[in-house]
Amino acid sequence: MTPKSLRYAYFPGCVAQGACRELYQSTQALTQALEIELVELKKASCCGSGTFKEDSQLLEDTVNARNLALAEELNLPLLTHCSTCQGVLGHVDERLKDAQAKNPAYVEQVNGLLKKEGCSPYRGSGEVKHILWALVGDYGLEALQAKVTRKLAGLKCAAFYGCYLLRAQDRIPYDDPYNPQSMENVFRAVGATPIYFPGRTQCCGWPLASYATEQSFTMAGGHIQAAIAAGADCLVTPCPLCHLNLDSRQPEVEKVIGSKLGLPILHLPQLVALALGVSPQKLGLDRHIISTSSVLDKLR
Structure with missing residues (x-):
């Protein structure tokens, strides 16, 4: 058993499944050694690495609202090992959560586009965590040291x-x-x-x-x-x-x-x-x- 029986919706991103395959390998090895369960989001898409918004903020938000919604469906925090994915997904999550209070029509627009594609709506119920934050904030340094x-x-x-x-x-x-x-x-x-x-x-x-x-x-x-x-x-x-x-x-x-x-x-x-x-x-x-x-x- 892990200190808190940790379980995450796993967003590996693109680079770790291609040019940096060793990152995908080592993340699997590390989480197995720590008995952390990863549920890989096989249907997730590229976060865009910050380039989507150069064409359209709505595009970046909609693509990543879909990724976030996939984790929300599992009722799990989304975990990534890519700082760029963390930055993009985390920022979109923050922006949409703020919009739920200040500009709900925008969130409705995003969810309307998701609905057209048969996707689940973004609810704003989840959290985005880099594996570093999971180690420090969830697993804990003392528990890690003991391993x-x-x-x-x-x-x-x-x-x-x-x-x-x-x-x-x-x-x-x-x-x-x-x-x-x-x-x-x-x-x-x-x-x-x-x-x-x-x-x-x-x-x-x-x-x-x-x-x-x-x-x-x-x-x-x-x-x-x-x-x-x-x-x-x-x-x-x-x-x-x-x-x-x-x-x-x-x-x-x-x-x-x-x-x-x-x-x-x-x-x-x-x-x-x-x-x-x-x-x-x-x-x-x-x-x-x-x-x-x-x-x-x-x-x-």
Whole structure:
């Protein structure tokens, strides 16, 4: 049994089922180790990663009201492991809940569009949680620490929060958006040493990558260099899009900044599951562009 028999409607998002498949793997491994039940929302659609609203706010709200309604049908909080999905879904949920009181006609418009497609209406009865918030706020750090079988002593981890997790929503009950500590507290709970560095709460550069590639890679390179200078053995991120820019594109980043980096970038579920004794192979640590062997060597 888990401390609270935790159960969530699971929204994996797109990237974890494609380019970052190891995030999907490691989330499954982590929740199984913690006896957290995930009910995957197989009918959910892409949240739009913030791009839908560039064409239409109504489009973003309607698409994500449908996603939120799928979780509401199960009477479960919606859980995601993607900061971008958290930011978009959480912000839409906040906006629609506010509209229920201040502009109910707008919510009726959204639900009217859902009804035309045979979808359940958005009721505003649910909650959107990133897996980080679930670990800190629901499972609890003491309970997590009690599950550790492989202490990460000696491993210096730098958190890279990114943008969406901290600043997309107006109300975040689990952390301070300007001076967050939740990831560092998780690191301590699993025996790792937190490393603080400039840029840990800034943008990784991913949103710029398609039209300002050099600037995007310069941003990413600066963050990685700052983490290395602070003594980090790895960066740990709660966002697969940050992971793509910091890990998958790190060789290209090196060319742009003219400097060798070679810093492993871990997904948050990978790090925590390692401490719970899950094998590196099961966590997909061999799928990374930048080898994670230096991290694993520290744990031997």
